[in-house]
Amino acid sequence: MLAVILLIWRQQKLIPGLETTAIPNPPEPVNLNWKNQYVPPELGPRHKLSYPQWLDILKQEAKATVEKNPQRLTILAGDSLSLWFPPELLPEDRSWLNQGISGEVSNGLLQRLDFFDRTQPDMILVMVGINDLIRGLGDQEILGNYRRIINYLQKKHPQAEIVVQSILPHGAEGTTWEGKEKLLAIPNLRIRQLNEELNNIATAKGVKYLNLHPLFTDKQGNLRSDFTTDGLHLSPPGYLVWRTALQMYTNQQVAPQLPQPQKINSGNRI
Numbered sequence: 001m002l003a004v005i006l007l008i009w010r011q012q013k014l015i016p017g018l019e020t021t022a023i024p025n026p027p028e029p030v031n032l033n034w035k036n037q038y039v040p041p042e043l044g045p046r047h048k049l050s051y052p053q054w055l056d057i058l059k060q061e062a063k064a065t066v067e068k069n070p071q072r073l074t075i076l077a078g079d080s081l082s083l084w085f086p087p088e089l090l091p092e093d094r095s096w097l098n099q100g101i102s103g104e105v106s107n108g109l110l111q112r113l114d115f116f117d118r119t120q121p122d123m124i125l126v127m128v129g130i131n132d133l134i135r136g137l138g139d140q141e142i143l144g145n146y147r148r149i150i151n152y153l154q155k156k157h158p159q160a161e162i163v164v165q166s167i168l169p170h171g172a173e174g175t176t177w178e179g180k181e182k183l184l185a186i187p188n189l190r191i192r193q194l195n196e197e198l199n200n201i202a203t204a205k206g207v208k209y210l211n212l213h214p215l216f217t218d219k220q221g222n223l224r225s226d227f228t229t230d231g232l233h234l235s236p237p238g239y240l241v242w243r244t245a246l247q248m249y250t251n252q253q254v255a256p257q258l259p260q261p262q263k264i265n266s267g268n269r270i
Contacts, residue, residue, distance in 0.1 A: 054101045055112060061097065062116040070095035075116060078127040079104035081168065081234060089236075089243045091250060094122070105132045106145035113152050123250070124153055125210075127165040129194065130232070133186045134179060143197055150205045162207040163249075166195040169213065171231025172222040183232060188221045210249055215241050 049057070065073065072094035076082040082100030090096050099116060101108070106128045126149060132142045146164070153162050169188045177183065195213055202209035216238065218224045223231060227238030234242070 051101065051103075055115075058099050058101070058112065059115050062099070062119060065095075065097045065116070066118045069120065073097060073119060073121040074123040074125065075119070075121045076100055076125050076127075077109060077113070078125075078165075079109075079131055081130075082125075082127055084233065084239075085242070086236065086239055089239050091243060091247050094250070097121070103131055104128055105135065105137070106142050106149065110145055110149050110152065113149065113156070117156050121157060121160045123161045123163060124157060125163050125165055125246075126150075126153075127167070129167040129198075130170070130191075133167075133191070133194075134182045139190075139194055139197065142194065143201060146198060146201055147205070150201070150207055154205070154207070163210050164198055164202045164207060165210045166198065166213040167191050168216050168234075169221060169223045171225065171228055172220070174222070174225055175231025177230040177232040180231065188217075192221070210245070212242065212245055215245060 073096075074094050075097045076085060077099045079100060080102035082098060083102055085098065085100070087096070087098075097116065097119065099112075109126075109128050126146075128149075129142055129146075132145075150162060150164070153160070169191055170183045170186065171177075172184065172188065175183050192213065195211070199209045199211070216223055216227055224238075227235055227241060229235050
């Protein structure tokens with residue numbers, strides 16, 4: 001796991017917001033005793049639900065979160081990459097509401113943002129788009145949906161920090177996912193260019209952009225084989241990279257600002 005943490009630190013200058021500020025308390029590596037060969041976990045009924053069943057569950061979980069009103073609430077909004085984020089790897093210094101659905105597209109996410117209208121999150125992390133590309137949607141349609149997602153979240157959660165996370169690359173020829181041919185039709189260069197547009201939108205809208213993409217790429221610009229299970233979804237080491245990036249980002253956001261030294265006006269000296 002040390003190599004993973006070193007990768008994060010080498011790439012941190014590629015993440016806007018982490019470039020000029022030192023991280024006060026770098027996160028400790030998490031030892032989960034993973035072996036070299038990753039064995040996929042046994043997915044329970046939760047991962048075999050239909051889309052309408054997912055919608056019902058997410059509504060219930062959002063409602064329960066409203067009733068509990070947890071402190072430092074952070075919402076994961078997106079597709080299966082967010083859905084399968086291991087709970088034990090989510091940073092422990094905050095409360096989490098996972099609103100990910102497997103196979104989700106940007107318009108689908110847009111249509112269900114109202115599920116957590118009544119929550120009071122400190123932060124909302126958005127990652128969606130790879131399934132749009134797989135289904136053949138054009139870049140402008142995806143970007144338009146992102147604009148609408150940001151507009152909605154800014155209106156409903158003006159107190160929250162909204163963070164657009166970059167779309168991750170895929171594994172190219174090394175992919176074993178059942179939809180490999182659909183992924184191969186999407187050049188990873190296109191994903192990088194789409195991320196540049198997402199960065200521009202985030203800047204124009206006044207929200208944050210977290211560039212995870214460089215942390216997950218190999219020398220060819222594809223998803224690193226040790227960070228994925230099938231060329232699309234993430235392995236535990238991949239989620240550790242994501243977790244570490246989130247910890248570095250959130251630690252930097254809450255770091256106390258040192259007071260600036262006051263300038264002395266020589267004309268007012270006593």
